[in-house]
Amino acid sequence: xxxxxxxxxxxxxxxxxxxxxxxxxxxxxxxxxxxxxxxxxxxxxxxxxxxxxxxxxxxxxxxxxxxxxxxxxxxxxxxxxxxxxxxxxxxxxxxxxxxxxxxxxxxxxxxx
Amino acid sequence: xxxxxxxxxxxxxxxxxxxxxxxxxxxxxxxxxxxxxxxxxxxxxxxxxxxxxxxxxxxxxxxxxxxxxxxxxxxxxxxxxxxxxxxxxxxxxxxxxxxxxxxxxxxxxxxxxx
Numbered sequence: 001x002x003x004x005x006x007x008x009x010x011x012x013x014x015x016x017x018x019x020x021x022x023x024x025x026x027x028x029x030x031x032x033x034x035x036x037x038x039x040x041x042x043x044x045x046x047x048x049x050x051x052x053x054x055x056x057x058x059x060x061x062x063x064x065x066x067x068x069x070x071x072x073x074x075x076x077x078x079x080x081x082x083x084x085x086x087x088x089x090x091x092x093x094x095x096x097x098x099x100x101x102x103x104x105x106x107x108x109x110x111x112x
Numbered sequence: 113x114x115x116x117x118x119x120x121x122x123x124x125x126x127x128x129x130x131x132x133x134x135x136x137x138x139x140x141x142x143x144x145x146x147x148x149x150x151x152x153x154x155x156x157x158x159x160x161x162x163x164x165x166x167x168x169x170x171x172x173x174x175x176x177x178x179x180x181x182x183x184x185x186x187x188x189x190x191x192x193x194x195x196x197x198x199x200x201x202x203x204x205x206x207x208x209x210x211x212x213x214x215x216x217x218x219x220x221x222x223x224x225x226x
Contacts, residue, residue: 031212050212
């Protein structure tokens, strides 16, 4: 069974631009969560989607948004990029509400 | 207050020795889950072990065991017979009740010395 995939793996953007990251969960998994990982703040929860609905959101500004499609693939969008948005963005999928979540390899975003 | 605290930024262990990585948590929920993840330099988070708050036995998965002390709110990871491939960042995490948010600690960098 294929694991969680994330595209692109690396991305360089300039301040003020916007970016869209994609996550394809493991087949059959309906829940997708997004995390931001930085050296200073560690791993922080962004949001979770289940069956195309956002059911939980972390403490991030409205510039961070996401959505989930009917095939459970999810996208995360960051508008008006700031230098501080440089991070590794990880997504994780779960089967329904199972405790175990599987992470993708991440997208490393650099904002210059 | 931090939900998950990992007080060891870095640890060293000799190959084939055992090592304990500390984790304390803070929650008022009676039902919660505790997790450990390994993150190699490649960046991918790898699930290692899970302990439910109602589980009476400590969880074990191969060389990994979780030393769960509920009254002290600690969930330490024990890695036995360390291998060079165990060198990585290790994160403790918690999920409260039926909530869908996972809280992560700041991680411990483990280096296994040959």
